[in-house]
Amino acid sequence: MSQLTIGVVAPLTGRLAPLGKPLTYVLKALAPQLEHIRNGNRRYDVSVAIRDSRSDPAAARQAVHDLVTTEQAHLVLTMAGTQVPPAVADACEELRVPCLSTTFPWQAYVHSRGDGLRHCFRWTYHFAWGLDDIATVFAHMWEQIDVTHAVGCLWNDDLQGSLLRHEEYGFAPVTSARGHFLVDLGPYREPATDFRTHIGRMREHSAGMVTNAATAADLALFHYQARQAGLRPRLITCSRWLTDPHTHTPTVPGIHTELADARVATLVYWSPDHPYRSSLDGTTCADLAHAYQRDTGESWLQPLGLAHALVETAHHTLSTADDPADHAAIAQALAGTTLPTIAGTLDWKRGPTPNIALLRLAGGQWHPGPKGPSLAIVTNADAPDIPVTGELKPA
Known part of the structure; x- marks a missing residue:
């Protein structure tokens, strides 16, 4: 042997x-x-x-x-x-x-x-x-909410942001072909301290939805400052950190309440369903x-x-x-x-x-519940054998 x-x-x-x-x-x-x-x-x-x-x-x-x-x-x-x-x-x-x-x-x-x-x-x-698979799943969810709104892109200044912006294999080739208008809100350094400039661009371009690859803490800050400015994205899609529950992140004052209120949508590559x-x-x-x-x-x-x-x-x-x-x-x-x-x-x-x-992707959304956030599968257009378990709910 x-x-x-x-x-x-x-x-x-x-x-x-x-x-x-x-x-x-x-x-x-x-x-x-x-x-x-x-x-x-x-x-x-x-x-x-x-x-x-x-x-x-x-x-x-x-x-x-x-x-x-x-x-x-x-x-x-x-x-x-x-x-x-x-x-x-x-x-x-x-x-x-x-x-x-x-x-x-x-x-x-x-x-x-x-x-x-x-x-x-x-x-x-x-x-x-692939990044193109994520873009396709997110586009399916945007289209469930409103096909006419511009989508604000909150992407960092690191590897993730540069890849998502890439003109050949980033988000734009997929989403533009489906008729979506992406607005780059500008790069930022992680961890972020202020998103007011990005929120201003979001208001300037009437971006009703936001896509991002932010950490839970950065996304919570963005959402809080947007609310303070009188803006509330109808849907936030996150492709990196929020594929897992935000309750797994380090404790930051208000972060979990803020993200529960945001009803973040994300990609689903595996689930019990x-x-x-x-x-x-x-x-x-x-x-x-x-x-x-x-x-x-x-x-x-x-x-x-x-x-x-x-x-x-x-x-x-x-x-x-x-x-x-x-x-x-x-x-x-x-x-x-x-x-x-x-x-x-x-x-x-x-x-x-x-x-x-x-691997094929479905789209999901974090729904608040008594035992913390639960991930509902809300679109399976590219993976029809994966059952839909909930409805996509705008914030």
């Missing part, structure tokens, strides 16, 4: 630590399925080695080096954040070790690594959605969410389903590679993978590049 090692780079500490919890939970829950893997007639013992990224790209790169040189990892898994996974992927590419990542738009995954969108990596693979099952044991999305809440005492998060799919794909890859102890064979198996998972079917043979498998 031979030994295989799966290396994991997860944010156990730092600002991304809440998003690391789903991955560590899934690794523990699926430990029995990962102890041994059968590939053809051979049976392999499998160990899982976890290193803390500390929510920092430099620490994440060092974690990869430790996993490869000390643990002899055959495959590295990572997720959470927009800066850490690309750092992990770059380190794996340099060390010629297969890597699988998830949780942020594929254009950001490629662009942040300094390569063109059609660049083919040799060792690193990713599954997620998704109709998919685990390829490992048949676990449903509802089963996984319930187990997480029962075992941790915390609400499910969207990354939970992606963490599970990440481990499912690792198991499948090592089970089907021509030689699961050979890095090149593992990378080749990933490139040829088509796998139904608890997050939907992942197909690297049909992605926008050979390194990308796409």
